[in-house]
Amino acid sequence: MKTPTSGYQRPASLTDAAMHYCAGCGHSSVHKLLAEVLDELEIRERTVGVAPVGCAVFAYFYFKCDISEAAHGRAAAVATGIKRALPDRIVFSYQGDGDLAAIGLTETVHAANRGEPITVIFINNTVYGMTGGQMAPTTLAGQITATSPTGRNPATMGCPIRMCELLNTLEQPYYIERVALDGHGGMVATKKALLTAFQTQVSGKGYSFVEVLSPCPTHFRCSPQDSLKFVGQKMAAQFPVRIFRKEGVPVHA
Amino acid sequence: MKKHFRVAIDRERCKGCELCIPVCPLHLLAMSTTMNRKGYHVSETVRAAECLGCIKCARMCPEAAIEILNVP
Amino acid sequence: MHERILIAGSGGQGVISIGKLLARLAAETIQHITFFPAYGAEVRGGTSNCQVILSSNEIAAPIAEKFDSLLVMNQQSTDHFMPLLDKNGLAVINQSMCKAHADDRHVLVPATEIADRLGNAKAANFVMLGVWLARKPLIPNRTVENAMATHFPDAPPALIDINIRAFRAGLDFSSSGDRKA
Amino acid sequence: MKKPEAAFFSRVLMMGNEAAAEGAIRAGCQCYFGYPITPQNELTAYMAKHMPERGRVFIQAESEVAAISMVFGASVAGARAMTSSSSPGISLKQEGISYMAGCQLPAVIINVQRGGPGLGSIDPSQGDYFQATKGGGHGDYHIIVLAPASAQEMHDMTMQAFILADQYRIPVMILADGRVGQMMEPVRLYEDSPPPAPPKPWALTGAKGRPPQYIRSLFMEERALEKHNYELQACYRQITATEIKAEETETGDCEWLIAAWGTCARISKGVVQKARAQGIKAGLVRPITLWPFPHERLARLARRSQVKALLVVEMNCGQMLEDVRLAVNGAAPVRFSGYPGGRVPTETDVLNALIELTKTNHHGKVEQPAV
Numbered sequence: 001m002k003t004p005t006s007g008y009q010r011p012a013s014l015t016d017a018a019m020h021y022c023a024g025c026g027h028s029s030v031h032k033l034l035a036e037v038l039d040e041l042e043i044r045e046r047t048v049g050v051a052p053v054g055c056a057v058f059a060y061f062y063f064k065c066d067i068s069e070a071a072h073g074r075a076a077a078v079a080t081g082i083k084r085a086l087p088d089r090i091v092f093s094y095q096g097d098g099d100l101a102a103i104g105l106t107e108t109v110h111a112a113n114r115g116e117p118i119t120v121i122f123i124n125n126t127v128y129g130m131t132g133g134q135m136a137p138t139t140l141a142g143q144i145t146a147t148s149p150t151g152r153n154p155a156t157m158g159c160p161i162r163m164c165e166l167l168n169t170l171e172q173p174y175y176i177e178r179v180a181l182d183g184h185g186g187m188v189a190t191k192k193a194l195l196t197a198f199q200t201q202v203s204g205k206g207y208s209f210v211e212v213l214s215p216c217p218t219h220f221r222c223s224p225q226d227s228l229k230f231v232g233q234k235m236a237a238q239f240p241v242r243i244f245r246k247e248g249v250p251v252h253a
Numbered sequence: 254m255k256k257h258f259r260v261a262i263d264r265e266r267c268k269g270c271e272l273c274i275p276v277c278p279l280h281l282l283a284m285s286t287t288m289n290r291k292g293y294h295v296s297e298t299v300r301a302a303e304c305l306g307c308i309k310c311a312r313m314c315p316e317a318a319i320e321i322l323n324v325p
Numbered sequence: 326m327h328e329r330i331l332i333a334g335s336g337g338q339g340v341i342s343i344g345k346l347l348a349r350l351a352a353e354t355i356q357h358i359t360f361f362p363a364y365g366a367e368v369r370g371g372t373s374n375c376q377v378i379l380s381s382n383e384i385a386a387p388i389a390e391k392f393d394s395l396l397v398m399n400q401q402s403t404d405h406f407m408p409l410l411d412k413n414g415l416a417v418i419n420q421s422m423c424k425a426h427a428d429d430r431h432v433l434v435p436a437t438e439i440a441d442r443l444g445n446a447k448a449a450n451f452v453m454l455g456v457w458l459a460r461k462p463l464i465p466n467r468t469v470e471n472a473m474a475t476h477f478p479d480a481p482p483a484l485i486d487i488n489i490r491a492f493r494a495g496l497d498f499s500s501s502g503d504r505k506a
Numbered sequence: 507m508k509k510p511e512a513a514f515f516s517r518v519l520m521m522g523n524e525a526a527a528e529g530a531i532r533a534g535c536q537c538y539f540g541y542p543i544t545p546q547n548e549l550t551a552y553m554a555k556h557m558p559e560r561g562r563v564f565i566q567a568e569s570e571v572a573a574i575s576m577v578f579g580a581s582v583a584g585a586r587a588m589t590s591s592s593s594p595g596i597s598l599k600q601e602g603i604s605y606m607a608g609c610q611l612p613a614v615i616i617n618v619q620r621g622g623p624g625l626g627s628i629d630p631s632q633g634d635y636f637q638a639t640k641g642g643g644h645g646d647y648h649i650i651v652l653a654p655a656s657a658q659e660m661h662d663m664t665m666q667a668f669i670l671a672d673q674y675r676i677p678v679m680i681l682a683d684g685r686v687g688q689m690m691e692p693v694r695l696y697e698d699s700p701p702p703a704p705p706k707p708w709a710l711t712g713a714k715g716r717p718p719q720y721i722r723s724l725f726m727e728e729r730a731l732e733k734h735n736y737e738l739q740a741c742y743r744q745i746t747a748t749e750i751k752a753e754e755t756e757t758g759d760c761e762w763l764i765a766a767w768g769t770c771a772r773i774s775k776g777v778v779q780k781a782r783a784q785g786i787k788a789g790l791v792r793p794i795t796l797w798p799f800p801h802e803r804l805a806r807l808a809r810r811s812q813v814k815a816l817l818v819v820e821m822n823c824g825q826m827l828e829d830v831r832l833a834v835n836g837a838a839p840v841r842f843s844g845y846p847g848g849r850v851p852t853e854t855d856v857l858n859a860l861i862e863l864t865k866t867n868h869h870g871k872v873e874q875p876a877v
Contacts, residue, residue, distance in 0.1 A: 007306055007308065007320070007323050008319070008320055008321040009320050010320055012600040018316075019316060021315070023268035023269055023270040023293070024268070026315070027315075028315030028316055029315040032314075032316075032317045035317075044713065045713050046712035047302045047713075048711070048712060050579070058724075060720035062719065064713065066711065067721075068710055068722075069607075069721060070578070070579075071575060071601050071605050071722060074571065074572070074575035074601075077567070077572040077573075077575035077576050077579065078575050078576070078578050078579035079579060079844065080576050080579060081539070081575065081576035081577060081578060081583065081587065082583045083581060084576070084579075085536060085563065085583035086585075086712075089583075089711065105567065105574065106569060107571075114565075121824060131301060162779060169796070176296040183276075184312060184313055185314060187312045196611075199686075217270075222568070224270040224272050225271060225275070240834075345690065346833055348690055350691050352519045358691060359690070360690035361688060361689045362688060362690075364688055365545070365629035384775070384780065385772055386683065386772055386776035386777075386852070387656075387769070387773075387777030388685070388850050388854045390853065408718040421715070428542065470684050494534060
């Protein structure tokens, strides 16, 4: 990692395009951190990403690496196809909660279960952002969304899915961590987790998964600053922030 | 020898989310009363020469709009 | 030459096995072949059948309506397929498991009993193949015997031996059975 | 000079499903992704055995949707990739096929058709003609559709499919059926090295020494999608101009023209012989490419003065029938003989339908039937 005294420069792996995300959106932050990781590991020129359907569908406008679209939810399967065809490339999928944990749950679980040596970045912000703030599989109990107008009722709508815990029941994953974009410390932790995930792949170790609890100020209906609080308090209470799997072994907190 | 830094904010990238402002230990950042071309009130530096180079503001900025430059 | 063959029995009687063997061996000398193992509606109720067409001319329709040869190994198959025998056709019927009236076109052979006496009732299919091949010598007998080991690489030698003896018993039955009849 | 007869002995008896699989391997297919479904299981099993032993990729995916998405990914990476399934599974793959059409990605998809709708049956069927040729997924696209009628053609067309897919950057479907898939016939295997793939500068292989690039089917910029669709259509026009294939049997003097594809075409070939033996001047036109469809060929044949009527024979309720009617455009009556229940028609079935048609000819021309 860069030492503070070397200053900070915009990551070279980001394009000059202005990102379309709302002010304070976690996608922007993770894009930036991901670009820093591509820079630091010097893997930009051998990385192929897979973008989701959802707010991050335009990810290919923002990264100076090759990126493919995928059908909604299929990013892990598409990433599997790319990685199997080009085993020496670094392949990541970047997916939101609807894409990864609802429509794409099957592809997510089975790619992890095969131990595909890819990196899956999971942006969990508890809502479908692009379509207008509908209920996601990770929406908190009682949380109001466009499709849970009186709050998510677990009795009829289910409970928020904990993806890290679910994937941690599998034997093949090598690295699983949940981090929270809840402030400066969260930024540092997220960067570190992304770095570890990509290092896992660079060193040929196996499947890596990073869940980022991420702010969506627009659909949380609060300021960016308050949305960080929502992430750090409400979300982190439901989704414990920790390392679940390290070097192929489950870590018990 | 003490290093010197300067905070450089790309006004046109800034979306005015204000996440950079509270993290500065020296309170060198504040919201501008003027707007950029996209209509956001942007973050700007006050007493920019006092920057310690901790890069917390740059880390917080989702848009990578803040750079911390070494000043010779 | 245009020979339409149907082999039928219950699942496990090895009708697909001998059909496939027949088609494979025929491919060495006969130009046009099509083999079709029934896999759909035809195999309900645990029956199994396959069609083999051998021809010196291009086979247009890969499906026969009438058959020149029927090898039927159980009652259900006999009931179902005998009406499909061409008027000049030959039926080889496993007498051990079917009631059928003998007529000129039928060869009744107690295939399961013969195979059982040789040590394995499951070799009845090879008895049937031997009986049929003695009547319709479209492939040399030696070719069949030589191919047993190569076509069933997973079968233990003892089983291959029984299959060969069952096949020979079928050939013998056909030549001696005619005299008895 | 004719090749020595030795070639005759080098042929192998193969099931259509296996012949297709071997065709894919010999075409240089690098990645195969499948999911079990009858009656194409032998194809997946064959690939499971023979792809890894050649150092190539085989995955039994968690679903047909995942399998086609893996094909999408492998194709994105520039690899020759394939999947296979049967009708209900192909319905699930339509998502990926539409995306590949939109992204202009080459791929080969084999559909060994079974009965439908729904679970239908596992018997042979030709019920997916519409789905294959009219665009089974969403959006304004076509894929190339080839219809084999023998194990040999399963082998040859699968190879050809990879070449066409790469040449036009388009998914190609082999539209077989349970009969062709399950049938064993002697097959002469392609012996040369795989046909070389054209350069794929569009493939995502990492942005080393070139600007980064992306593959997408989402076009939100003003009129970008319109432009993209016109580009696709230009490609389709080129394919239509150069790749249409059809086979004719005894059409020279024929008065009664049968139109059939795949298994039904083979049966109809036998019917033509039988009909001619009875003095009925029958002929057969067999579209080999179902898309692009040989409309002009059909029209030309139907306009011949001696042609009294056409008989379309399919194992469905009348799907290619619609294309034949469009092509013939009233130049001759078009009748239909369909078998939608999983039963493969016999020569007698089709011959009877043909004889029935000839009997309705009272005044030199057959009346146009309602259906």
